[in-house]
Amino acid sequence: MTIILSEHGPQDVAAQVGDGGALWLDRQTCADVSGWELKPEGLCRGDICVPVAQGSGAQYVREEQIDLAGFWGHMNKPFAKSRDNAVWAFGEAAAVRATELESLEAPDFSLPDLDGNPHALSDFRGQKILLATWASW
Amino acid sequence: MDNDIEAARPWIEEAKPTYPVLIDREHRVAELYDMINVPQAVWIDEQGRMVRPAENAGAFEAFRALNFETGSVPDAVAAVAGQARATYLAAIGDWIEKGADSIHAFDDATVRLHLGDANEDFAHAHVLFRLGIYLRHGGSDSEADECLAEASRLHPKSWNIWRQAADTLENGLAAGPDFWARVTALGTEHYYPPVDMAGMPKDPPPPVG
Numbered sequence: 001m002t003i004i005l006s007e008h009g010p011q012d013v014a015a016q017v018g019d020g021g022a023l024w025l026d027r028q029t030c031a032d033v034s035g036w037e038l039k040p041e042g043l044c045r046g047d048i049c050v051p052v053a054q055g056s057g058a059q060y061v062r063e064e065q066i067d068l069a070g071f072w073g074h075m076n077k078p079f080a081k082s083r084d085n086a087v088w089a090f091g092e093a094a095a096v097r098a099t100e101l102e103s104l105e106a107p108d109f110s111l112p113d114l115d116g117n118p119h120a121l122s123d124f125r126g127q128k129i130l131l132a133t134w135a136s137w
Numbered sequence: 138m139d140n141d142i143e144a145a146r147p148w149i150e151e152a153k154p155t156y157p158v159l160i161d162r163e164h165r166v167a168e169l170y171d172m173i174n175v176p177q178a179v180w181i182d183e184q185g186r187m188v189r190p191a192e193n194a195g196a197f198e199a200f201r202a203l204n205f206e207t208g209s210v211p212d213a214v215a216a217v218a219g220q221a222r223a224t225y226l227a228a229i230g231d232w233i234e235k236g237a238d239s240i241h242a243f244d245d246a247t248v249r250l251h252l253g254d255a256n257e258d259f260a261h262a263h264v265l266f267r268l269g270i271y272l273r274h275g276g277s278d279s280e281a282d283e284c285l286a287e288a289s290r291l292h293p294k295s296w297n298i299w300r301q302a303a304d305t306l307e308n309g310l311a312a313g314p315d316f317w318a319r320v321t322a323l324g325t326e327h328y329y330p331p332v333d334m335a336g337m338p339k340d341p342p343p344p345v346g
Contacts (some may be wrong), residue, residue: 078257078263095257097169119159133166135138
């Protein structure tokens with residue numbers, strides 16, 4: 001099995017490493033780990049749909065399988081993998097993050113406290129928030 | 138910004154905060170908000186709008202003047218640090234009281250002016266950091282070190298990445314000789330860039346102690 005570091009933490013999934021660094025996932029797995037779903041319009045997440053490349057050239061959709069690495073490269077989003085192809089991490093493009101910040105909406109996130117209870121920024125809508133960082137190191 | 142809950146725990150338990158303290162092992166907040174060091178802060182209003190984007194939270198790099206023998210910094214340097222901190226805390230208080238009318242609350246254009254440019258190397262660094270941290274926890278130390286070193290190479294200004302990784306690379310605190318060498322290499326560049334805030338001292342980095 002392959003570990004994919006998703007927004008929801010590491011997920012152990014069935015995947016096939018293919019030629020040229022491809023990572024083939026079935027459509028459900030792709031949706032689970034990346035939030036991108038295969039629909040008739042293409043690969044979609046939220047309001048955005050990316051038409052699937054047809055014909056010659058790099059194809060990242062094959063039957064009902066998605067090459068997430070190929071799709072990620074096509075979208076100019078960064079990803080990395082361990083040398084043995086056992087662990088993959090898919091990140092967001094800087095341009096996308098920058099656009100989010102330019103909207104001036106504070107990006108939402110959810111993280112656990114010391115007891116493991118999750119807290120989301122959006123839980124505190126309606127209050128002023130000072131989001132401050134620190135570290136033990 | 139801590140990988141290791143147990144490293145963070147004593148600090149949290151000592152402080153007994155009345156607000157949530159979250160454990161961000163993968164430095165996700167740093168990636169979302171384009172942060173590079175601690176302490177940094179973002180001010181967010183009741184509607185979820187950023188009033189002040191990620192900035193140095195009133196820290197001053199007094200430590201650069203640390204005298205290793207006495208373990209202290211010159212009084213004048215400590216005073217600047219005290220003024221910086223007091224100014225930042227007072228500004229927060231002003232905003233709590235006055236909201237958008239506070240002089241410290243940025244208008245839209247000013248918030249945008251303070252946002253950094255999109256840098257795809259940094260995005261790549263963040264993903265390598267997540268991978269490296271995961272590999273380290275799984276015991277693949279040497280491959281983890283490579284990922285983390287490459288992450289630092291791609292995002293050299295991120296002290297978050299470098300210092301969190303330094304736990305592994307130096308086998309100790311992230312304040313060993315490598316840290317001091319990296320700080321010294323800054324020269325006249327700031328470790329904590331001065332906050333754009335009325336009343337904030339704009340002193341240059343203090344000379345090495």
